[in-house]
Amino acid sequence: MKQELIEIICKKSFQYSEEPVFRLVSGRMSSFYVNCKPAILSPRGMFLTGHLVFAAIRDAGVSGVGGLTFGADPIAVAAAFASELKGQPVKAFSIRKTRKDHGIVKWIEGDMAAGEKVVIIDDVVTTGGSTIRALERAESEGLEVVRAVVLVDRQEGGLENIRAHVPDVSALITRDELLAQWKKM
Numbered sequence: 259m260k261q262e263l264i265e266i267i268c269k270k271s272f273q274y275s276e277e278p279v280f281r282l283v284s285g286r287m288s289s290f291y292v293n294c295k296p297a298i299l300s301p302r303g304m305f306l307t308g309h310l311v312f313a314a315i316r317d318a319g320v321s322g323v324g325g326l327t328f329g330a331d332p333i334a335v336a337a338a339f340a341s342e343l344k345g346q347p348v349k350a351f352s353i354r355k356t357r358k359d360h361g362i363v364k365w366i367e368g369d370m371a372a373g374e375k376v377v378i379i380d381d382v383v384t385t386g387g388s389t390i391r392a393l394e395r396a397e398s399e400g401l402e403v404v405r406a407v408v409l410v411d412r413q414e415g416g417l418e419n420i421r422a423h424v425p426d427v428s429a430l431i432t433r434d435e436l437l438a439q440w441k442k443m
Contacts, residue, residue, distance in 0.1 A: 263297070263306040264431055267410070268439045270296040270303070282384060292410050292436070294381040298332045308336030310430050311407060315377045316346055318405045318426075322376040324351035324368060326392040329381040333409060337379070351376070353392045365395040372400025383408040383429070386416035393423050410436065 271294050273280065278287035297303040311333055315323055323341075324334040331352050338350035351368025370376070376396060380389040393403050403424050411417055411429030420427045 259306050259310055260430065263303065263310060264435055264439045266300065266303045266306070267292070267294060267297045267431065268436060268443055270300060271298075272436050272440060274437070274440055283387075284385060288412075290412075290433070290437070292382045292412070292433075294329070294409055295332070298336070298381065298409070304332065304336045305340075307333055307409065308338075308340035311337040311379060311409070312340040312344060312346075312348070314407045314428060314430060315348065315405065316341070316344070318375070318377055320348060320375045320377050320404060322349045322351050322368065322370050322374055322401070323379055324366075324370075324376065324392075324396075325353060325379045326388050326395075327352045327355060329388065330379045330392065333379050333381060353395050364399060366399045366401070370399075370401060373402065375402045375404050377405045377407055378403050378424070379406070380408045382410045382412060383416035383420070384412045384414050386419035389416070389420050390423055393420070 273291045278289045280288045280291035298307050323337050334350035341348040351370045354365050378393045405426040406420050406424050408429045410431045413433045417427050
C-alpha cells in the first residue's frame with residue numbers, strides 16, 4: 259500500500275526542479291514541492307491514505323484523529339472511514355485556522371469532548387509549525403494529544419520540532435522516498 263501511495267503522490271502531487279523555484283509557506287525557496295491534496299482526494303489515494311494512517315494509529319488508544327484544516331481534513335476522514343471498516347471506529351475532527359466567533363466559540367469541529375485522546379495529523383511537514391499549532395489548539399479545547407502522524411516529511415527538522423510537544427511522532431513517507439520514486443519515473 260505504501261509504495262502505491264508513493265507512486266500516486268509522485269504522479270499527482272510532487273514537483274521537482276534542479277533549481278529552487280518553489281516558494282514555501284516559510285518564504286524559503288525549495289527544489290521540490292509537495293501538494294498532497296490531488297493524491298489524497300483521488301479515490302485510490304484516499305483509500306490508501308486512510309488505511310495507512312489508520313494502521314499507524316490503531317494501537318494508540320485514541321477516539322479521534324484530525325488536524326489543521328484543510329491539509330488534514332481528507333486524511334482524517336479517510337482514516338475514520340478505514341477505522342470503521344476495520345471495526346475499530348475512530349472519529350474525525352477538524353481544527354479551524356481562525357477561531358469561530360459566533361455560536362459556540364471553539365477551534366474544533368467534530369464530535370469530540372474534552373478529555374478524549376487524539377492523534378494530530380498533517381499532510382506535509384517542513385518545520386512542523388502547522389502541526390504544532392493544531393496540537394496546541396486541540397489541547398486548548400481539552401483534548402489529550404498522544405501521537406502525531408504526518409503523511410510526508412520533507413526531512414527539514416519538522417518531526418524534531420513536533421517531538422518537543424508530543425514525543426510519539428512519525429511520518430508515513432519521506433522526501434527521500436519520493437525523490438527515489440520520482441527518479442525511477
